[in-house]
Amino acid sequence: MAMGRKIRDFFCGAQEARAGALVSVTVGALSKPVGYLRTLMLAWLFGASAGMDAFYVSMGILSLLCQIVQNVTESALLPRLVRQETGADAAALMARVFRLALIGALLSAALAAVFPAALVAFFARHFEPLRQVMAARMLVMLIPWGVAWIVLPFLGVWNNFNGRYSLSVSLAVLGHALLIPAIWAASFFWGVYAVPAMYSLVVALLAWGTFRVTGDFPWRAAGAAREEALRELRTDCLLCVGIVGASGLYLLVDRYFASGLPAGNISALSYAGLIYMLPQSVLAPALMIYLHRASALMDSPEASQAQLETVMCTGWLYLLPPAALMSALSRPLVRIFLGYGAFDAAAVDLTAPCVAAAAWSLPLMLWGQFLSRYAQAAGRLKTILSVSYGALGVNAFLDWMLAPRWGAPGLCVATGLTWGGSALVYAALLAPGALKRAARAVWKPSLAFALPCAALGPLRENGVAAVLAGGLLAAAYYLGGERLGFFDSVPPVWRPRALLKPARRRKRGK
Secondary structure: OOHHHHHHHHHOOOOHHHHHHHHHHHHHHHHHHHHHHHHHHHHHHHHOHHHHHHHHHHHHHHHHHHHHHHOOHHHHHHOOOOOOHHHHHHHHHHHHHHHHHHHHHHHHHHHHHHHHHHHHHHOOEEEEEHEEEEEEHHHHHOOHHHHHHHHHHHHHHHHHHHHOOOOOHHHHHHHHHHHHHHHHHHHHHHHHHHHHHHHHHHHHHHHHHHHHOOOOOOOOOOOOOOHHHHHHHHHHHHHHHHHHHHHHHHHHHHHHHOOOOOOOOOHHHHHHHHOOHHHHHHHHHHHHHHHHHHHHOOHHHHHHHHHHHHHEEEEEEEHHHHHHHHHHHHHHHHHHHHOOOOHHHHHHHHHHHHHHHHHHOHHHHHHHHHHHHHHHHOOHHHHHHHHHHHHHHHHHHHHHHHHHOOOHHHHHHHHHHHHHHHHHHHHHHOOOOEEEEHHHHHHHHHHHHHHHHHOOHHOOOOOOHHHHHHHHHHHHHHHHHHOOOOOOOOOOOHHHHHHHHHHHHHHOOO
């Protein structure tokens, strides 16, 4: 009982920022095998097929609304909660905004239920009739999933505000693990339609479970929110909606060009994204913790800039090896991790170039995310809005140029170039000094890893040997690179050997 209570308090109670980041990243890393098994199961059962094209398009339509809510809660609401004078003021503000969002979610669900075919035709106008009909049915089936994903960001923001950094991500791992047996069992009865049905069921249960475990979520808090706080938040929310509007148009542009490609290409893009986004998704929980900490440091510009430089260096140096290895060894990685069942050689040939074309830009994408969080904490939402719409124009032009020539990999190249350009523009506008210092700190380690990584090319056809060699190279970089000074720009407590100390102590029984 005592041990169980300690474990519950550790995950559900308040934590220091470093402990919360370590737990969240560790839980995120441990969840990757679960995500891999889910992706492997989908690839095994359905491959890169018309049915999976329809699923990813229908989920993408609802994701537009979910992105708006997530962006507003993270970008506008969390910094405003931190700046409230009392906990009661913060609870009243959260309750008011949550109720408004829930009303909007229900209205949007009604729209999707009444006009599913029209929405699919708008977002995937090049789909043939079969894929349009399948996507419309799946859109209706995914409505509970969409409503649940509108609720979950509010719970995550409230838990982060109260220092429970790892609660939401830990519950999400448990919830998504249930998807594997649920989809597998339902597929025998409903075929590919089991995927949207089980996503809706499991995520709805996850939202309810997170609400119950959170315990103190103020969905009907007593008292009224301060008018000044609402006024400030309203302005921020309008800017955030504009920012997410750019993201929605970004997705619309990509879907427009992708829907004109042969059947299976949208599935290949989605499978590729699940692979090359794995390293970044492990670090995603730390982004929310960084935003919380940055919001508290904005009164001291020097401290906030120093923190930004530190996280830029740390993120780049840790994310570089998996990004480079995924680009260099995309074909053996896709073949080993997905090449089973219905995911045949043709599906591997579609997916592997997409992984290679996008993975290289992951460190720059992470920089862009840190910098946008920094801008959110500083209240520079107009800067985010300008950069977002500039990136939208660049991406549309690159899609138009590259998709007809290179197909789905061309769309991935366009995405990578847009990510990289946005990160550099953010840095030039917000923190040019931090950009210069971070670039000086990471270029030598980057070159030292990239050269031997390129030498792995001859091993591409021998999948197991290539992956093992890549793993050994990454281990040498992390462990030997610290001795060579590669991680000197990283705080000592975040360097590889310091992070491995707890594991070594447990191994020795200390």
